Amino acid sequence: MNLTLKVWRQKNPSDKGGFKTYTISGISSDMSFLEMLDVLNEDLSDKGEDPIHFDHDCREGICGMCSLYINGQPHGPQQTTTCQLHMRSFSDGDTITIEPWRASAFPILKDLVVDRSSFDRIIQAGGYISVNTGGVPDANEIPIPKVISDESFDAATCIGCGACVAACKNASAMLFVSAKISQLALLPQGKVEKRERAEKMVAQMDAEGFGACTNTGACAAECPKEIKLSNIARMNREYFSASLSTENV
Amino acid sequence: MKLDSKIPSGPLAEKWTRHKFNVKLVNPANKRKYEIIVVGTGLAGASAAASLAELGYNVKAFCFQDSPRRAHSIAAQGGINAAKNYQNDGDSVFRLFYDTIKGGDYRSREGNVYRLAEVSVNIIDQCVAQGVPFAREYGGLLANRSFGGAQVSRTFYARGQTGQQLLLGAYSALSRQVANGKVKLYPRTEMMDVVVVDGKARGIITRNLVTGAVESHSAHAVLLCTGGYGNVFFLSTNAMGSNVTAAWRAHKKGAFFSNPCYTQIHPTCIPVSGDHQSKLTLMSESLRNDGRVWVPKTKAIAEKLRKREIAPKGIKEEDRDYYLETKYPSFGNLVPRDVASRNAKYVCDEGRGVNETGEAVFLDFRDAILRDGEDAVRGKYGNLFDMYEKITGENPYKTPMMIYPAVHYTMGGLWVDYNLMTTVPGLYALGEANFSDHGANRLGASALMQGLADGYFVAPYTVGDYLAGLPYDKIPEDHPEFRKAEETVKSRIQQLLGIKGSKTVDHFHKKLGKIMWNHCGMARNAAGLTKAKEMIRTLKEEFWSDVKVLGTGEELNLSLEKAHRVADFLELGELMIDDALHRNESCGGHFRDEYQTPEGEALRDDENFAYVAAWEYLGEGKEEALHKEELVFENVKLTQRSYK
Amino acid sequence: MSWVSKTLNSTLGKKLLMALTGLFLILFLVVHLAGNLQLLLPDEGKSFNIYAETMASNPLIRAVSIFNFGFIALHAIYSAILTRHNKKSRPVGYAMTKGSANSTWSSRNMGILGSLILVFILIHLRGFWYEFKFGEIPYVTYEGVTYKNGYAVVSAAFENILYVIVYVVSMAVLAFHLSHGFSSAFQTLGINHKKYTPFIQKVGVGFAILVPALFALIPIIMFLQSS
Ligand SMILES: Cc1cc2nc3c(=O)[nH]c(=O)nc-3n(C[C@H](O)[C@H](O)[C@H](O)COP(=O)(O)OP(=O)(O)OC[C@H]3O[C@@H](n4cnc5c(N)ncnc54)[C@H](O)[C@@H]3O)c2cc1C
Ligand code: HEM
Ligand code: SF4
Numbered sequence A: 001m002n003l004t005l006k007v008w009r010q011k012n013p014s015d016k017g018g019f020k021t022y023t024i025s026g027i028s029s030d031m032s033f034l035e036m037l038d039v040l041n042e043d044l045s046d047k048g049e050d051p052i053h054f055d056h057d058c059r060e061g062i063c064g065m066c067s068l069y070i071n072g073q074p075h076g077p078q079q080t081t082t083c084q085l086h087m088r089s090f091s092d093g094d095t096i097t098i099e100p101w102r103a104s105a106f107p108i109l110k111d112l113v114v115d116r117s118s119f120d121r122i123i124q125a126g127g128y129i130s131v132n133t134g135g136v137p138d139a140n141e142i143p144i145p146k147v148i149s150d151e152s153f154d155a156a157t158c159i160g161c162g163a164c165v166a167a168c169k170n171a172s173a174m175l176f177v178s179a180k181i182s183q184l185a186l187l188p189q190g191k192v193e194k195r196e197r198a199e200k201m202v203a204q205m206d207a208e209g210f211g212a213c214t215n216t217g218a219c220a221a222e223c224p225k226e227i228k229l230s231n232i233a234r235m236n237r238e239y240f241s242a243s244l245s246t247e248n249v
Numbered sequence B: 001m002k003l004d005s006k007i008p009s010g011p012l013a014e015k016w017t018r019h020k021f022n023v024k025l026v027n028p029a030n031k032r033k034y035e036i037i038v039v040g041t042g043l044a045g046a047s048a049a050a051s052l053a054e055l056g057y058n059v060k061a062f063c064f065q066d067s068p069r070r071a072h073s074i075a076a077q078g079g080i081n082a083a084k085n086y087q088n089d090g091d092s093v094f095r096l097f098y099d100t101i102k103g104g105d106y107r108s109r110e111g112n113v114y115r116l117a118e119v120s121v122n123i124i125d126q127c128v129a130q131g132v133p134f135a136r137e138y139g140g141l142l143a144n145r146s147f148g149g150a151q152v153s154r155t156f157y158a159r160g161q162t163g164q165q166l167l168l169g170a171y172s173a174l175s176r177q178v179a180n181g182k183v184k185l186y187p188r189t190e191m192m193d194v195v196v197v198d199g200k201a202r203g204i205i206t207r208n209l210v211t212g213a214v215e216s217h218s219a220h221a222v223l224l225c226t227g228g229y230g231n232v233f234f235l236s237t238n239a240m241g242s243n244v245t246a247a248w249r250a251h252k253k254g255a256f257f258s259n260p261c262y263t264q265i266h267p268t269c270i271p272v273s274g275d276h277q278s279k280l281t282l283m284s285e286s287l288r289n290d291g292r293v294w295v296p297k298t299k300a301i302a303e304k305l306r307k308r309e310i311a312p313k314g315i316k317e318e319d320r321d322y323y324l325e326t327k328y329p330s331f332g333n334l335v336p337r338d339v340a341s342r343n344a345k346y347v348c349d350e351g352r353g354v355n356e357t358g359e360a361v362f363l364d365f366r367d368a369i370l371r372d373g374e375d376a377v378r379g380k381y382g383n384l385f386d387m388y389e390k391i392t393g394e395n396p397y398k399t400p401m402m403i404y405p406a407v408h409y410t411m412g413g414l415w416v417d418y419n420l421m422t423t424v425p426g427l428y429a430l431g432e433a434n435f436s437d438h439g440a441n442r443l444g445a446s447a448l449m450q451g452l453a454d455g456y457f458v459a460p461y462t463v464g465d466y467l468a469g470l471p472y473d474k475i476p477e478d479h480p481e482f483r484k485a486e487e488t489v490k491s492r493i494q495q496l497l498g499i500k501g502s503k504t505v506d507h508f509h510k511k512l513g514k515i516m517w518n519h520c521g522m523a524r525n526a527a528g529l530t531k532a533k534e535m536i537r538t539l540k541e542e543f544w545s546d547v548k549v550l551g552t553g554e555e556l557n558l559s560l561e562k563a564h565r566v567a568d569f570l571e572l573g574e575l576m577i578d579d580a581l582h583r584n585e586s587c588g589g590h591f592r593d594e595y596q597t598p599e600g601e602a603l604r605d606d607e608n609f610a611y612v613a614a615w616e617y618l619g620e621g622k623e624e625a626l627h628k629e630e631l632v633f634e635n636v637k638l639t640q641r642s643y644k
Numbered sequence C: 001m002s003w004v005s006k007t008l009n010s011t012l013g014k015k016l017l018m019a020l021t022g023l024f025l026i027l028f029l030v031v032h033l034a035g036n037l038q039l040l041l042p043d044e045g046k047s048f049n050i051y052a053e054t055m056a057s058n059p060l061i062r063a064v065s066i067f068n069f070g071f072i073a074l075h076a077i078y079s080a081i082l083t084r085h086n087k088k089s090r091p092v093g094y095a096m097t098k099g100s101a102n103s104t105w106s107s108r109n110m111g112i113l114g115s116l117i118l119v120f121i122l123i124h125l126r127g128f129w130y131e132f133k134f135g136e137i138p139y140v141t142y143e144g145v146t147y148k149n150g151y152a153v154v155s156a157a158f159e160n161i162l163y164v165i166v167y168v169v170s171m172a173v174l175a176f177h178l179s180h181g182f183s184s185a186f187q188t189l190g191i192n193h194k195k196y197t198p199f200i201q202k203v204g205v206g207f208a209i210l211v212p213a214l215f216a217l218i219p220i221i222m223f224l225q226s227s
């Protein structure tokens, strides 16, 4: 198929940037979206033009490195990652607009590549259980009901891609943050520090400049890992009960 | 130079305990005076960095992705082995040890493998304590499954995302140490060289991938946890960025490279769909529990299939060849990975492949669906079927899946002793980057185990042993050796940018991949290997005179990053060929056409090849020198694998 | 009190205020509606006028109504603070967005909807509350007691079709605001439950349709009655 691509190009963080239009032909519907961009990049390189920079690594939908805001939706029209989006989802003659994730907490580094280290800093603020290596109890010491364990797992599958932020009209990171808070708050091992964790992670989220939540649900609708909104409610609960609790003053 | 594996003396089961007692300790108050560099934040790197920081050392952790959480370990699906014997089915440390040695076709060290099996139980405890949500039974205890044809259920798993959950566990431990100020993270930073001062590894040179700045980092010890080099084949199940650069530069600075030719080719991957293909996707091995592998009996039918003149469903039972079931009646579709892969290649080479490219076989669930019902099959494999449909656009409930083998794991890597130290003092290699525990073939669910064993439970002891004998003072980062190494890196960048040739980096990478796949893939022979060596040399020359790297060195430049990696792959490829050519036997992932039993199975030569090949770099353009570490087996008897 | 200000200054805390004030306003709507529906009783406004007088003279109700004004103000002020914060979180917008693919229109336009409601509230206050309190207002006498004839003011106002339209449109706006706001407030408070949330959502939709519809019915009927 033949396509017209409108791609955001920006040389570096301080460059103003703008859209450039490219046409590309001979795209097979079996290609993944990123393979289509590979083809375009080979073309550009042949012409001596700087290839389009975009993030990607596993191309299996699990590392969370790929991004791209495609035709007005993060990761494009399917609820999956961009690397798992296939050209079958488009038709011959389409115009596709490709933009980077937009959020003040995700500054653009180049073209479609953004800096998501704010997510790392949120995890560093408390997204862990404070145990050292060694000296832990036997794995079967604490039975965990399967439903609880499964629910925790559902939250734990977040790949940290940032599509929730990109989708949200407020560039809010609630879904990402709440997924980690939920995963750990549900497990007996993680309950011990759940209050402190919620306070610290929320504080860091705010410090990074992410938006607030209007509960539009766009994040969950676009999340490639189907992280649920109920996690955000749980985070709110944990946070408010942490504020009221006398344990951490 | 004589290779000393430093395996502790004493009975197998006591070696590690004794060794732990004998290693030198660093006084807790002095640990903060030491700086350790950990390159890589996969399972091996993240777990090592976190554990060392917890002990009190200052750690710098590097990765090329934008976050440590994205290391390639994230992609592992199936599970992680541990000799917990929670299922009461007769598992034990010794059985896991034995299975691993045998699975590796008797090309690994007893001491290392036993230690691996021994600490495997601690890994599960550690991960659960960190909040890794492993699968559980209704009673609330951990669930296990049997994996990769193992006779016991010892595999712990987290749906099809075990690697992700384990890595996120290690990443959280790492993040905690970042918050504590004990680890400093350097994401989007690529290691370009090791700096050796007075024979010891004392730091690294890096390139900041965003700004392009070339920087020096001095330390007391350097741990390379940089993963495998399967991408030398261009197409593999590895992540796009996986590379050999760190290990290769270390190799050129004196670290021996072991068994580079041992490559694992995984039988159940989604076949290549065309030239545009950038990577291959693994479908979990568990599919072979219920799926039946087949191709048409005749070339004629296969041809019709390829031209889409007939549908797979329309092929009559008597025209189908369930070749694994016929050839290996007792193991059937569950033969080990190397056997399954090789046989797929054979039938496709005969012209019986079933997709347009002729390189695919069927994995058919028709009978399982008839037997257990579609819902039962969906319950077991639903997510895999969905993934398959997403990628191929075909519905595997209706038409058989197509699969083909793909490069998946590299058993070879930097040579390390029992302490995981390479031949350069102070330079360690952990995880897939070293060669240590899997011999010539890795068992399913054992790489995750090894990465975490190395990082959580081995390196924290053995690195301390080395540091205890080292003065506190750091080599200043303006030391001539650092300066020199920085200059070398910078001039190489300039060289690559200066070629301004006509072909893209990917062009060379694809070509190299084809050569490697055709001649050093599932089956190799002397003639092909010899030819391939020439081809690679020519390709390498062409690369250095005609590659086109656009942009500058002072910015985010993906083609420059790739160019560095491909340049190293080109050199590694040649060494892999040398290694494959010299090993005149077939073992595990290394199958030489010339060395097979009358039934076409791998024929080992224990008399002449029961050793680890360790290659020493001798300089640009020179053949590498082979060193042999003889393997001694005191606790297992060497037998021929048989799956008939 | 630092923990209070810390909590309320976080994005979650600000939203907590939105939700609590919003829920209070929802309750208020119910009470207000109950009163207003009396306008439709066929008694020439007697019940309504007596009700209005009782409300106005009850100190508790007066206190509540002051709170109510305070809550409207808080709700509006925090909505402005949040909107500003959210805008700052994405200084450069997208060239193309497809919000309809992932969220409802009302959820994406709470600010606009709310601002329209605010304008309506001001018009409403000027037209009725101010008139009742400070305006020239006729009196009526029931059983020897004199009451302000609010009913007369209202029915006079709703003879004007423009006024009626403003009311009806505003109620539609309120309906949209509530169609998202009702269940959203529960989510903000952390109430999201596999079993109860679907119920809350249904009640929310029902509420968002019923209450504004009944409110809108009053001017329409009164307009029809007048002509
Ligand atoms: C699809 C797939 C499925 C798998 N499934 C299983 C399974 O079910 N069970 C199992 O046991 N094993 C499995 N494996 C194998 C296993 O996942 C890997 O062997 C293991 O995770 C490797 O871990 P590692 O820590 O050694 O390296 P990696 O996780 O690959 O990490 C490498 C790290 O090094 C960094 N790095 C590399 N080069 C540089 C450089 N030059 N400079 C700076 N940083 C660098 C990277 O950024 C990264 O952080 C699977 C592998 C694949 C590909
Ligand atoms: C009778 C009048 C009103 C009622 C009953 C009401 C009710 C609500 C409720 C229940 C919410 C949901 C709170 C949450 O998500 O937690 C809400 C949100 C909101 N309201 Fe109102 N509201 C009213 C008037 C107003 C006014 C006057 C404004 C603005 C000037 C306003 C602006 C908003 C905004 C912007 C939100 C969304 C806040 C966010 O989530 O970002 N509302 N309202
Ligand atoms: S919550 Fe979903 S969209 Fe957000 S980072 Fe995680 S996986 Fe991505």
Ligand code: FES
Residues within 6 Å of the ligand: A055, A056, A057, A058, A059, A060, A061, A062, A063, A064, A065, A066, A081, A082, A083, A084
């Ligand atoms: S590249 Fe890893 S999730 Fe898309």
